[in-house]
Amino acid sequence: MKNKLTDRQAEILNFIQGYIEQNGYAPTLREIGKNFAIASTFGVKRHLDALSKKGYLNIGSNISRALSLTNCKEQEDFPAKSSITSVKTGNSLSEELYNSFSQIPIVGRVAAGMPILAIENIDGNVVIDPAISKNNPGCFALKVKGDSMINAGIFEGDLIIISPQPYATNGEIVVALLGDEATVKRFEKRDDDIYLIPENSSYPPIPVHHREDFSIVGKVVGVIRWYN
Amino acid sequence: MKNKLTDRQAEILNFIQGYIEQNGYAPTLREIGKNFAIASTFGVKRHLDALSKKGYLNIGSNISRALSLTNCKEQEDFPAKSSITSVKTGNSLSEELYNSFSQIPIVGRVAAGMPILAIENIDGNVVIDPAISKNNPGCFALKVKGDSMINAGIFEGDLIIISPQPYATNGEIVVALLGDEATVKRFEKRDDDIYLIPENSSYPPIPVHHREDFSIVGKVVGVIRWYN
DNA sequence: TATTGTAGTAAACAATTGAGCACTATATGA
DNA sequence: TCATATAGTGCTCAATTGTTTACTACAATA
Structure with a gap:
């Protein structure tokens, strides 16, 4: 397992496990800190984030006492290195989810250049079905603005899942760059002319065949919408 | 323990158990209230106090999410209650499928009775964001038919995520049963009249206030669509 | 030397969350 | 009819608690 814990992290993970067993609920950041003489909650939090990233801990964000161990932990007590096969079969769901197989970044804002691929703009992460991310390597999510x-x-606020590719076929919904702006449109090629077609009768098709600042970022492979 | 629970208390205890199993930590007063349409935390708290007094629940005072079951619960569980209840609480279902993660069942066909809760109709599973299933315990997915x-x-073929609840508030999109048929509509209550409103001008609103075969299955909390 | 990862402090902030009060309503029995 | 238990609303309050920013320190490493 590539996700090795530092001594400190292992100690803390252990403490959390014990605390839950004893109390039936998880400790707070401050309680953990108190037990390890860590004065700042931030210091504790970074340990927890590390444990989460390495797949040993689930953290409910913004939720009190929402720590729970993944199934990883129990196996970890004996340091036999696991093969790929056992990782795949064992209790792999949690591992897959955390190995960015199905946790994909949400790109919040879309600005100049090719910022969609920049790490700076990441707004968070969303878990999608592993079946999708497996078929669309490198995919990411975008939050939709506008009603086109x-x-x-596809509505404002929806998350669309993008599979990066520089081309498209007729009828596919794509994310494209027009100069500085990124938009979601339906791709349509007629003879030698290429149009980006809004699915909203209030907007006209956009001819792009003559534009040099046009490029395709990727194909929309999914839409996710959460109410509230 | 001979301290008998009221129906309401038993329901709530059950919910807490399910929530903890699914999420690894306990619900808040408000989360419990939300699931039982209890608007005031005080209403919920008194139920919990009763459960505690009767020996079914430990409550950490002044501590967030510090509910844990006593061993009482497991022993007295489900005396001879109907099969619907046990299916609904999903001890068989959710325990295996949910595990510590957010894999929820897809209910394929919707037919007579209350088949949404029957195991037979399960069409597969889908992984959704843990943040969602956490807030909507017992949720499941439905494949949409029709264009209403x-x-x-919400299009044909989309997966909608349902949070089971027998009530709804104005404007929410719900899955409702009308006799043998289950439909997705917007819920609208005007004075004493209740309508199910299709979001498609080709179809008229359906008045349901006088119908006895009307019931609400749950609220639509999300939509997922995958393009081939 | 510069960079990266780990580890920690201090302080401020905002959201979550349990507790409490006053009040209403309904059903059950004595 | 009166008391009691159950069930709920609407509201306020204060404590709890996760998040974030800015800064320091040290060891490993490229």
């Missing part, structure tokens, strides 16, 4: 695709069932 | 909600961005 409502007839295609 | 296209203006709300």
Whole structure:
């Protein structure tokens, strides 16, 4: 397992496990800190984040006492190195989820250049079905602004899942760059002319075949919407 | 322990147990209230105090999410209650499928009775963001048929995520049973009249206030669509 | 030398969350 | 009819608690 814990992290993980067993609920950051003489909650938090990133801990964000161990932990007590096969079969769901197989970044803002691929703009992460991310390596999520695709069932605030690719075929919904701006549109090629077609009768198709600042970022492979 | 629980108390105890199993930590007063349409935390708290007094629940005072079951619960569980209840609470279902992660069942077909809760109809599973299933314990997915909600961005073939609850508030999108049929509609209550409103101008609102075969299955908390 | 990862402090902030009070309503029995 | 238990609303309050920013320190390493 590549996710090795530091001594400190292992200690803390151990403490959390014990605390939960004793009390039936998880400790707070401050309680953990108190037990390890860590005065700042931030110091504790970074340990927890590390444990989470390495797949040993689930953390409910912004939720009190929402720590729970993954199934990883129990196995960890004996340091036999596990093969790929056992990782795959064992209790692999949690591992897969945390190995960025199905946890993909949400790119919040879309600005100049090719910022979609920049790490700076990441707004968070969302877990999607592993079956999807497996078929679309490198995929990421975008939060939709505007209403140009409502007839295609893509609304403001929706998350769209993008599979990066520089091309598209007729009828596919794509994310494209037009100069500085990134938009979601339906891709349509007629003869030699290429159009980006909004799925909203209020907006006209955009001819792009003559534009040099046009490029395709990727194909929209999914839409996710959460109410509230 | 001979301290008998009221129906309400038993329901709530059950919910807490399920929540903890699914999330690894206990719900808040408000989360419990939300699931039982109890608006005031005080209403919830008194139920919990009763459960505690009767020996079914440990409550950490002034501590967030510090509910844990006593061993009482498991022993007295489900005396001879109906099969619906046990299916619904999903001890068999959720324990295996949910595990510590957010894999929820997809209910394929919707037919007579209350088949949404029957195991037979399960069509597969889908992984959703843990943040969602955490807030909507017992949620499941449905595959949409028909076009009555296209203006709300819900298309044929989409997966909608349902949080089971027998009530709804104005404007929410719900899955409701009308006799043998289950449909997705927007819930609207005007004075004493209740309507199920299709989000498609081709269809008229359906008045249901006088119908005895009407019931609400749950609230639509999310939509997921995958393009081939 | 510069960079990266780990480890920690201090302080401020905002959201979550349990507790409490006053009040209403309904059903059950004595 | 009166008391009691159950069930709920609407509200306020204060404590708990996770998050974030800015800064320091040390060891390993490229």
